[in-house]
Amino acid sequence: MKTQVAIIGGGPAGLLLSQLLNRAGIATILVEKHSRAHVLARIRAGVLEQSTVELMREAGAGARMDREGLPHDGCNLSTAHGMFRVDFSEGCNAQVMVYGQTELTKDLYDAQDAIGATIIDEAEDVALHGVDGDAPSVTFRKNGAPQRIDCDYIAGCDGFHGASRPxxxxxxxxxxxxxxxxxxxxxxxxxxxxxxxxIYANHPRGFALASMRSHSLSRYYIQVPSSARVEDWSDEDFWGELKRRLPASVAATLEIGPSIEKSIAPLRSFVSEPMRWGRLFIVGDAAHIVPPTGAKGLNLAASDVRYLYEALTATILNGDVQALDHYSDRALTRIWGAMRFSWWMTSLLHRFPDQSDFDQKIQESELHQLETLQSARATMAINYTGLPY
Incomplete structure (x- = not known):
């Protein structure tokens, strides 16, 4: 097989890049190690920056998002002294869209099918070759048979544990x-x-987040020790602890029901530089991981896609051979901005095992400034809705 851009990884980053490139007239082949059903079963993020929403529309995959997504003009912060709201419209005249990553991925698969894009799933033993030369290739096995893709460029969208970054x-x-x-x-x-x-809650018992995927589907989180195990938490235990950490007025009306999915996500910040090696470009979780506190994981993947899409189209369609040289630096500038915001949100809202009384007072002072200073809320709003490109 031969194509212009081989894309490794069939999550939202790989699908979105493939969709944008194909619509621009650039041929791709996308290779994914799992089945489509497996990819669509992943439970992930649900808050889209305004720029991610616009990129989905540009890709021709935003119609259902626009119908079913929930635009939000702000969020709430709960403290020991009460709850207050950060107004995004007031802070930076922007908003976010609550729309589950699973739904976004389904929309991208549907968009890819509609244009006849080539997607190879359940590919085993994926390996990249010759990326530092002029003739890169990708090999893998499909149903036990060896396969090879010759290409001009490779986009590694295969996540933290994929073959691209190594x-x-x-x-x-x-x-x-x-x-x-x-x-x-x-x-x-x-x-x-x-x-x-x-609702983001800073509570003496630990952080909590009340989120949602739709008007009838809710997603909740509570901070737990690194040693915690899912099997040690019954639904009843979870709901009880969540109620303790949310404001009393919210807890009193909280609708409780069965869990569809329950899991523990460790929190870490990770960046790998550079994001280019020869004709290989790494994208999304292959290059960086952020704590979910700032809702940046999926959105950073989308911004990487935007930068790489712009660079590839400039190079392939317009002959601008220098455009790809700037991909890594452009992407990393925005990544580190989002990394700082995610670290700040995590530091502000969680209780750390070695946290002193002084540390707690600093958290309380920071939250008080957010509540009382418009400039502090504006800074948070700009970062939360998405840093400019």
Whole structure:
């Protein structure tokens, strides 16, 4: 097989890049190690920055998102002294869209099928070759038979554990990581959301988040120790602890129901530089991981896609051979901005095992400034709705 751009990974980043490139007239072949059913079963993020929403529309995959997504103009922060709202419209005249990553991925699969894009799933032993030369290729096995794709460029959208990032020599890669001493226990339930907008709770018992996927599907999280196990938490235990951490007025009207899914996500910050090696470009979780506190994971993948899409079209369609040279630096500038915001949100809202009384007072002071200073809320709003490109 031969194509212009081989894309490794069939999550939202790979699908979105494939969709945009094909619509621009650039041929792709997308290779995914799992089945489509497996990809669509993943429970992931649900808050889209305004720029991600616009990119989905540009890709011709935003119609259902526009019909069913929930535009939010703000979010709520709960503290020991009460709850207050950060108004995004007031802060930066922007908003976010609550729309589950599973639904977004389904829309992209449907859009790819509609244009006849080539997607190869259940590909085993994916390997990248010759990326530092002029003739890169991808090999894999499908149903036990060896396959090869010759291409001009490779986009590694295959996540943290994929084959793309390790293809960049260890002596070239510079990796940055911060591991947090807790995780998020998440529960998805077919119940009415606790509030019209997200609630981020700073509580002496630990952080909590009341989120949603739709008017009838809620997603909740509570901070748990790194050693916690899902099997040690019954639904009843989860709901009880969530109620303790949310404002009393919210807890009193909280609709409780069965869990559709329950899991624990560890929290870490991770960046690998550079995001290019020869004709290989890494995208999304292959290059970076953020704590979910700032809702940046999917949105950073989308911004990587935008930068790479612009660079590939400029190079392939317009002959601008220098456009690809700027991909890594452009993407990393925005990544580190979002990394800082996610770290700040995580530091502000969680209780750390070694947290002193002084540390707690600093958290309370920061939250008080957010509540009382419009400039502080505006800064949070700009970061939450998405840094400019």
């Amino acid at each position: 293809t960049i020599p260890a002596g070239v890669r510079h990796e940055f990581e911060k591991v947090y001493p807790f995780g998020w226990l998440g529960l998805l339930s077919p119940t009415r959301p606790a509030a019209k907008e997200l």
